[in-house]
Amino acid sequence: MSKKASNACPSFISNTFFTYSTVKMVEVPNSAIALLNRVIQLVICGYIALYIVWYQRGYQEFQEPRGTSVAKIKGVSSVSVKIPSSPSANHSRVVWDTTEYGLPPLENNAFFIATHQIVTYDQSDSRCPSALKSKLFCANKTSICKEGKPTPSTSGFFTGKCVASFENSSISVCEISGWCPEEMSASTDLQISLHDLSNFTIFIKTSVTFQRFDINLRNIGDNTNFSCRYHPIGDQRCPIIRVGDILEGLHTDIPALIKEGGVIEIEQLWECNFDYDKRLCYPRYLFHLLQSGDDKQSPGINYRTAYKYRFDNTTYRLLSKVHGLRFVISISGRGGRFHALQLFLAIGSGIGYMVIAGLVCDFIMVHVHKSRNTFRAGKVSLVRPTETTSS
Incomplete structure (x- = not known):
């Protein structure tokens, strides 16, 4: 047995490195x-040829764009003014321009349009009844108004007293120590006009770069007409977009969106073929609703700001709760240019699918065709090992 083992090793090396094997062909x-x-x-x-190489542009190498955008909003709106705590009060209207609704004035790749604002004027650090909306009813029982405990709305601390409501004197509520009057107990409600908002325009100025190809692009050309308005079919190159056109394509509850606020993405899709003139490359604009105003849990988007001032040695503040539309500008897409290596890789990956033809035909001949036994006999060779006896 040791002699056979010693002969097997050189035979294995010879068959592996010095013997060429090929597939048997059966016609x-x-x-x-x-x-x-x-x-x-x-x-x-x-x-x-058509899908991998041409449609998928398998003959090109690609790179995603990198860039930044700045947006400017223009428009003026008539805003309704209401006082929720005084339903019988006469409603008035004021005018909002860009300074009023463009808060904050500048963001990186984003901007905000205030659509609904709740303002509480002349707050001071003092004591006052809690707002009815806080539902801190006590009915002359001070057990729920435990002194020194913060209120559920975190607007102040309980004083331990039960007092008449500022909004309705027939209802008793817990007294709080904090910035008084509390928000919603003596606040002014301002809401933008949907008709005016729809006519606001957004001017987007974008610069992108494709570093691999040493190409820099802007969405504004030398012949851009700044009186244009973007249209997905009529004028795709216009960088000025009506807010109304964006809202109409979101398929959501627009009044709730105006009241509670929301988040909208403006996607700039750059699909560029640099085998042609780079000036033919410009973005397509797509609009996506990321946060709506009619969600059951935590709808919309809002934030609070406060402006402090002093009068007669007393510190006051103006509190604003602002709801609005936050637009996030994103950049996506790709730019491609011819590259021979990518072409060979695309063709090579497709050639691997050629084995499907042989597999299908072999399956039919071996298992389906009426002459399958004859084909199987010609294609498959059965080798039976011979038994040897050791001497």
Whole structure:
């Protein structure tokens, strides 16, 4: 046995490194199978040429754009003014321009339009009844108004007293120590006009770069007409967009969106083919609703700001709760240019699909065709090992 083992090692090395093996070819004179094989191969070749190479631009190397955007909003609106704590009060209207609703005035790749504002004037650090909206009813029982405990709305601390409501003297509520009057107990409600908001315009100025190709682009050309308005079919290159056109395509509750606020994405899709003139590359604008105003839990978007001032040695503040539309500008897409290596890789990956033709035809001949036994005998060789006896 040791002699056989010693001879096996050189034989294995010889067969591995010095013997060439190839696949046995079996010719089948069957026109139907041959035609099927060529049709499948032709379909695969068409898939490689039309889809992988042409449609998917497999002959190019790609890079995603990098860049930044700045937006400017223009428009003026008539804003309704209401006092929720005094329903019988006469409603008035004021005018909001960019300074009023563009808060904050500048963000990086984003901007905000205030649509609904709740303002509490002349707050001072003192004691006052809690707002009815806080639902801190006590009915002359001070057990729920435990002194020194913060209120659920975190607007102040309980004083331990039960007093008449500022909004309705027939109702008793807990007294608080904090910035008084409390928000919503003596606040003014301002809401923008939907009709005016729809006519606001957004001017987007974007610069992107494709560093691999040493190409820098802007969405504004030398011949840009700044009196244009963006339209997905009529004028795709215009950088000025009506807010109304954005809202109409969101398919959401617009009044709730105006009242509670929301988040909207403006996607700039740069699909560029740098085998042609780079000036033919410009973005498409897509609009997506990320946060709506009619969600059951935590709808919309809002934030609070306070402005402090002093009068007669007393510190006052003006508190504003602002709801609005936050627009986030994103940049996506890709730019491509011809590259020979990418072309060969695309063709090579497609050639691998050619084995499908042989697999389909072999399956038919071995398992389906009426002459399957004859084909199997010609294709498959059964080798039976011979038994040897050791001396």
